[in-house]
Amino acid sequence: MVARFTSLKLSLSIARVHLFSKPKQTIIAMLGVTFGIGMFIALIGLMTGLNDFTEEITMTSSPDIHIYHDITEKRVSILEAVNPQGINVVHHQKPKNETAKLRGAARMVEVLRQDARIYGVAPMITSQVFYNYGPAQLNGQIQGVEILEEDKLFDLKAKMKDGRLEDLLAFHEGIIMGSGLARKLNIKKGDRVVITTPQGFTRTLKVVGIFQIGIGAVDNVRSYANMSMVQTILQQDKSYITDINIKLKDRHTSKTVAKELQTKFVYKAEDWETANATFLTGVTIRNIITYAVSFTLLVVAGFGIYNILNMTIYNKMKDIAILKAMGFAGMDVRSIFMIQSLVIGLLGGLLGLLVGFTLSSLIAQAPFDGGDVISLDHFPVNFKLKYYITGIVFGVSTTAIAGYMPSRKAAKIDPIEILRGQ
Amino acid sequence: MNPVLHAKNITKYFYDPEKFQVLKNIELKVERGQFLSLVGKSGCGKSTLMYVLSTMDTDYEGELQIANELLTGKSQNALAKFRNRHIGFVFQFHYLLPEFTVLQNVMIPALKLGELTTAEIEHRAMEKLGLLGVAEHARKKTNKLSGGQQQRVAIARALINNPDILMGDEPTGNLDSHNSGIVFEIFRELTTVHKQTIIAVTHDEEFARRTDRVVEMSDGQIITS
Ligand SMILES: Nc1ncnc2c1ncn2[C@@H]1O[C@H](COP(=O)(O)OP(=O)(O)OP(=O)(O)O)[C@@H](O)[C@H]1O
Ligand SMILES: [Mg+2]
Numbered sequence: 001m002v003a004r005f006t007s008l009k010l011s012l013s014i015a016r017v018h019l020f021s022k023p024k025q026t027i028i029a030m031l032g033v034t035f036g037i038g039m040f041i042a043l044i045g046l047m048t049g050l051n052d053f054t055e056e057i058t059m060t061s062s063p064d065i066h067i068y069h070d071i072t073e074k075r076v077s078i079l080e081a082v083n084p085q086g087i088n089v090v091h092h093q094k095p096k097n098e099t100a101k102l103r104g105a106a107r108m109v110e111v112l113r114q115d116a117r118i119y120g121v122a123p124m125i126t127s128q129v130f131y132n133y134g135p136a137q138l139n140g141q142i143q144g145v146e147i148l149e150e151d152k153l154f155d156l157k158a159k160m161k162d163g164r165l166e167d168l169l170a171f172h173e174g175i176i177m178g179s180g181l182a183r184k185l186n187i188k189k190g191d192r193v194v195i196t197t198p199q200g201f202t203r204t205l206k207v208v209g210i211f212q213i214g215i216g217a218v219d220n221v222r223s224y225a226n227m228s229m230v231q232t233i234l235q236q237d238k239s240y241i242t243d244i245n246i247k248l249k250d251r252h253t254s255k256t257v258a259k260e261l262q263t264k265f266v267y268k269a270e271d272w273e274t275a276n277a278t279f280l281t282g283v284t285i286r287n288i289i290t291y292a293v294s295f296t297l298l299v300v301a302g303f304g305i306y307n308i309l310n311m312t313i314y315n316k317m318k319d320i321a322i323l324k325a326m327g328f329a330g331m332d333v334r335s336i337f338m339i340q341s342l343v344i345g346l347l348g349g350l351l352g353l354l355v356g357f358t359l360s361s362l363i364a365q366a367p368f369d370g371g372d373v374i375s376l377d378h379f380p381v382n383f384k385l386k387y388y389i390t391g392i393v394f395g396v397s398t399t400a401i402a403g404y405m406p407s408r409k410a411a412k413i414d415p416i417e418i419l420r421g422q
Numbered sequence: 423m424n425p426v427l428h429a430k431n432i433t434k435y436f437y438d439p440e441k442f443q444v445l446k447n448i449e450l451k452v453e454r455g456q457f458l459s460l461v462g463k464s465g466c467g468k469s470t471l472m473y474v475l476s477t478m479d480t481d482y483e484g485e486l487q488i489a490n491e492l493l494t495g496k497s498q499n500a501l502a503k504f505r506n507r508h509i510g511f512v513f514q515f516h517y518l519l520p521e522f523t524v525l526q527n528v529m530i531p532a533l534k535l536g537e538l539t540t541a542e543i544e545h546r547a548m549e550k551l552g553l554l555g556v557a558e559h560a561r562k563k564t565n566k567l568s569g570g571q572q573q574r575v576a577i578a579r580a581l582i583n584n585p586d587i588l589m590g591d592e593p594t595g596n597l598d599s600h601n602s603g604i605v606f607e608i609f610r611e612l613t614t615v616h617k618q619t620i621i622a623v624t625h626d627e628e629f630a631r632r633t634d635r636v637v638e639m640s641d642g643q644i645i646t647s
Contacts, residue, residue: 318517319517321517326506327505327507327531327534328534329498330498330502332534415478419517420473
């Protein structure tokens, strides 16, 4: 069967002739789309790369649920307790002198470990301390942990820069120090550091390892020591536990599980999302910025295409009239111009993907100093296929919309009006 | 034998700037193979009538029948298809598409019709160009041709689908007497040899006198036919 020329094929070849007869104009329209899509790809790659990176380190450094004794929480006053029916006014209530101790922590841990939804439970003790090394004195935090439980939750092994986790088990008076803290104190593995508690008790511990999680807020202040050691420093007994960290099998259920645990144990149970609310708004804002900027660029490109098609149609008024006189239907004329805008959109978009990919690759190689806040030596950039698909779909639909109005106008041209004009 | 074109009681008004009747109860029958010229003073409504007869203008009262098909009331798409198949139109200006070659210009209406293969269409286009004596320019861009040659290419294009009627609105109006003569001879030959029906508006008395039938209009009416 010999191929017959369909109307669409004819429209296609006329569209091609139009595109090639004004190459400069075509290329400029295409570059508008290219620029829009290229920027979109580069921006979204960088933004989501940053998002994923921060999400990952926040996730690995904060537990899904954190149970602790919130001593700042509002409590029932004595007056309200004895006179529950009356109208009681208690002004400016002072926090009660309470310790941060979780009562019945051992029992709680046991119960939690039975829960099928829970992957790991790590009880621990947190306290503010001063670190002294020679003349240097720094405020920080010490966590008394069962180091292997902690590793199960936060994958500490992978975060060790020096030394091994097991050294802490072997060496009762050992301490594993955050990299930022160690740098500020100018401490190396094997050095001895003096710890001073808020109660004024001091103790000398040996640094057996250095860890780096990647967030300044942790690495610059925290050290890990053995739980019993910290209990001793704080002059507390073996039942003294201040925090329980929980990792769930499904992180997305943390909100509901936290609520349940809070009613069950009465102590504050904070979920991952609440603890990292600031970070999560950051993600949303970055996404909004990315889409807003890309959308603006594409709208500008769309206006470019709209203008160019309008101009082409204005210049080709007579051609359109004669085509219609010869028997081209409105639809045929419309497809001639729709094809042009789609070709511009598709080629410009594909080129844009290439430009975006190149830009992303360049950004990914550019050195970047995260400073004390996050440990990064270059930008994290995403190369996910779905963004490239979004980009091309986005670009082609913009050009389709921009091309539709002029094309429809061309389809509606009344040939008599044009031909009579002569 | 049925007439190839039958216009029944065609009436048309223009409303801008004020209501005015441009065509008044036009009755016209054209037999197949007839070479008809339409004459009349400037502004009497010749072009307006041609646009109605060519189906491009649908805003009229009365009925229009071509090749035994009633065209009044048909959709724009159906009329476009009909024009493509049954009517060839030549204007005072050639209206060739400047980006295409002579051959491509002639081929376009047939490609649109889609009844033949590209090779067959090209062959037929060359035939038509030969008939009009411009075959040697087939591969040139249209702006490389003289005015007379361009008009002959436009006629070849109008003939490519072997239309039932070839219509012309002052097809020689923009040509010198030499080229007008050539176009007239071609029309003459088309009607006598190929039994082509032709309706042509003209201001050229000499041209009109040599056609088979002269229809004269005045003030929107046919006065002699
Ligand atoms: N679109 C329009 N709106 C209003 N009046 C129009 C329109 N087109 C044409 N006319 C008027 O209709 C009348 C007929 O015009 P038409 O073009 O048919 O004349 P014609 O016989 O072809 O003249 P000519 O020989 O100069 O080409 C004229 O008076 C003209 O001014
Ligand atoms: Mg006229």
